[in-house]
Amino acid sequence: MAKSKDKIREIVVLSGKGGTGKTSLTASFSALASSAVLADCDVDAADLHLVLPPTVLEKHEFISGYEATIDPSICTRCGICQRQCAFEAIDQPDGTGYAVNPVRCEGCGVCVRLCPVQAIAFTDRVCGQWMVSQTRNGPMVHAHLYAAAENSGKLVTLVRKEARRIAHAEGRSLVLVDGPPGIGCPVIASLTGADAMVLVTEPSLSGRHDMKRLITLARQFAIPVFVCVNKFDVDEQQSKAIELDCAGIEGVHYAGSIPYDEQVVKAQIAALSPVEFSQGKTSEAIKHIWELIWSRM
Amino acid sequence: MIIAVASGKGGTGKTFVSAHLARIISGGATLLDCDVEEPNDHIFIPARTTSSKVVSVEVPEVDSSLCDGCGECSQVCEFNAIAMVAKTPMIFDELCHACGGCVLFCPRKAMHGKKHRIGEVEIGEWEGITLVQGQLDVGVALAVPLIREVKRQLPQGEDHISIVDCPPGTSCPMVWSVSDCDVVVLVTEPTPFGLHDLTLAVDTLREVDIPFGVVINKDGIGDDRVLDYCRQQEIPVLARIPHDRRIATAYARGQLVSDSLLEYRVVFHNLLQAASDLIAKGGSHGKKQG
Amino acid sequence: MKVAFTTSGATLEAPFDTRFGRAARFIIFDLDQNSFTVLDNDQNLNAAQGAGIQSAQHVAASGAECLVTGHLGPKAAKVLFAAGIKTYQCDANTVGEALALYRSKALKLMHDADVEGHWV
Numbered sequence: 052m053a054k055s056k057d058k059i060r061e062i063v064v065l066s067g068k069g070g071t072g073k074t075s076l077t078a079s080f081s082a083l084a085s086s087a088v089l090a091d092c093d094v095d096a097a098d099l100h101l102v103l104p105p106t107v108l109e110k111h112e113f114i115s116g117y118e119a120t121i122d123p124s125i126c127t128r129c130g131i132c133q134r135q136c137a138f139e140a141i142d143q144p145d146g147t148g149y150a151v152n153p154v155r156c157e158g159c160g161v162c163v164r165l166c167p168v169q170a171i172a173f174t175d176r177v178c179g180q181w182m183v184s185q186t187r188n189g190p191m192v193h194a195h196l197y198a199a200a201e202n203s204g205k206l207v208t209l210v211r212k213e214a215r216r217i218a219h220a221e222g223r224s225l226v227l228v229d230g231p232p233g234i235g236c237p238v239i240a241s242l243t244g245a246d247a248m249v250l251v252t253e254p255s256l257s258g259r260h261d262m263k264r265l266i267t268l269a270r271q272f273a274i275p276v277f278v279c280v281n282k283f284d285v286d287e288q289q290s291k292a293i294e295l296d297c298a299g300i301e302g303v304h305y306a307g308s309i310p311y312d313e314q315v316v317k318a319q320i321a322a323l324s325p326v327e328f329s330q331g332k333t334s335e336a337i338k339h340i341w342e343l344i345w346s347r348m
Numbered sequence: 349m350i351i352a353v354a355s356g357k358g359g360t361g362k363t364f365v366s367a368h369l370a371r372i373i374s375g376g377a378t379l380l381d382c383d384v385e386e387p388n389d390h391i392f393i394p395a396r397t398t399s400s401k402v403v404s405v406e407v408p409e410v411d412s413s414l415c416d417g418c419g420e421c422s423q424v425c426e427f428n429a430i431a432m433v434a435k436t437p438m439i440f441d442e443l444c445h446a447c448g449g450c451v452l453f454c455p456r457k458a459m460h461g462k463k464h465r466i467g468e469v470e471i472g473e474w475e476g477i478t479l480v481q482g483q484l485d486v487g488v489a490l491a492v493p494l495i496r497e498v499k500r501q502l503p504q505g506e507d508h509i510s511i512v513d514c515p516p517g518t519s520c521p522m523v524w525s526v527s528d529c530d531v532v533v534l535v536t537e538p539t540p541f542g543l544h545d546l547t548l549a550v551d552t553l554r555e556v557d558i559p560f561g562v563v564i565n566k567d568g569i570g571d572d573r574v575l576d577y578c579r580q581q582e583i584p585v586l587a588r589i590p591h592d593r594r595i596a597t598a599y600a601r602g603q604l605v606s607d608s609l610l611e612y613r614v615v616f617h618n619l620l621q622a623a624s625d626l627i628a629k630g631g632s633h634g635k636k637q638g
Numbered sequence: 639m640k641v642a643f644t645t646s647g648a649t650l651e652a653p654f655d656t657r658f659g660r661a662a663r664f665i666i667f668d669l670d671q672n673s674f675t676v677l678d679n680d681q682n683l684n685a686a687q688g689a690g691i692q693s694a695q696h697v698a699a700s701g702a703e704c705l706v707t708g709h710l711g712p713k714a715a716k717v718l719f720a721a722g723i724k725t726y727q728c729d730a731n732t733v734g735e736a737l738a739l740y741r742s743k744a745l746k747l748m749h750d751a752d753v754e755g756h757w758v
Contacts, residue, residue, distance in 0.1 A: 098544060204686075232358050286600045316570050319540050433698060
């Protein structure tokens, strides 16, 4: 499956709604592809490391924006900060002094400028950490966003950039991205400049709804889409309808379907991808899908 | 009584649990869909819209007759939403967080707020259920102001039961959705992914200090690690919903299983009871880690 | 007349950078004097958004009337066009090559953004 070494292909696996099997599929692809670099861009709830146990080589802080903190020894309790905060982020615990609620603070700096006695510090906000690791299927860049931290889009960009750098440095031909859920900013950040989107959906009303929104997004960026229907036998009628949906749209390819199979959960429990865990119908289906996608790259 | 339904990640059955809880409450309930990026409760609760409301935030506007082009507004803005071009402020509404700083600090009082639409709140009725749904406009990043507006529709009164379907994850929108709720029901699956996402949600809820319990959905599909974790952390398991293909099929079609299968009406009644018991007991935050 | 080029280096042999918002530096080339100055694209590195807007303000403040870069997002384009800066698209290897292409009038004038924003 060797392709020309000078071009690195970047494939992003997305699903819209969660729980469709995106991560199991990404892990399977990494076992089937030779020389991939993995990027876990589902930074709010990264799961790829659970099926690809990593040996962490590097750990870095992720800094984005600022946060305000009130020094109680300087604060005169005038209350200006609380009155002017647009985010209701200034608390008054026990009716004594004032304190910034870090979960609500958006780092606008209004209170910092207003405080008549300069009691409010404005410091870098550490929003999470990102890591470079080694796994059995190649290097992996992954991250962890702290609770209630914002701006996963910027972290997604950082993780992808680092994965591409490693691919370059090690002469690897593929960057496999496990994308974030939804259709918002982090998804756009995971998609810009990618070579293909693999869209994992399931035959349900909400699955189809999200699929349509993701296809619209991919077409805006002129990125080819490969649709896989997971658990297709839960509702074969809707699965067929999804296949037909794809046929009419330029740049959208139907890549295949995967049956509902309890082996997928068993693989997860064994910390393996489905194709590494067993050799049944599910493995076969995933292999077919991967071969089709890779042959079109 | 306000019950929030949340999960560390999407796809665990949060909407499934929310819609069914609302369905089995006798005498009617209010269901608030705070998952404003992907509101899905309406698929199960086909409410007829009775009123709707546009939600806006205040973004700045310049009065050019007063502006002298000093650029203070652009300096103040931490979100890069104001550029100075030829001594005139150019405002990017979509980057504005509506903090009000530029209006406040303009030395010539040349800036004032104007309304910028971010989405809509719809209120509807169906068989005794009041469904309040927020829908964020596509391309808008400010979910929190919309969630706050959805939550303003919470009815008053101790006897009334409200269910809040929260956005997935552990970020600001989730934290805003659970705040002021009496109890949080965390929905998870008995799988390694489910357990990992549950621990993230538990960490967040302990920070905001609201009592919570766990619902294990698709029970039987995986292993016992979620159960062991809950036991070890002293987190109450409020319900276990069996892994049942009939549920998956009904869900895919937007149907409520409690309507067709009596046994599930019992499951959700017991869950409701367990959640109210948890509030009555003064709540549980589980064992602190360490 | 001055022309701005996006680069990661500080000489005419330096690589041409096709990114605008996240370019490290601009080379401001004065066609009348046949000389150039280097302008750091100082960004508020903590900023989560708006890199293109900041860069466009730097270029406008430099006195350049033209810009040669690779890709332009919608917000940067809005600022540049409002400031009356003509923007040309180019994918040269070095700044020197980009300059030669500019001089030979081989570059395409951009009338709109060609990429989405979001930290490309």
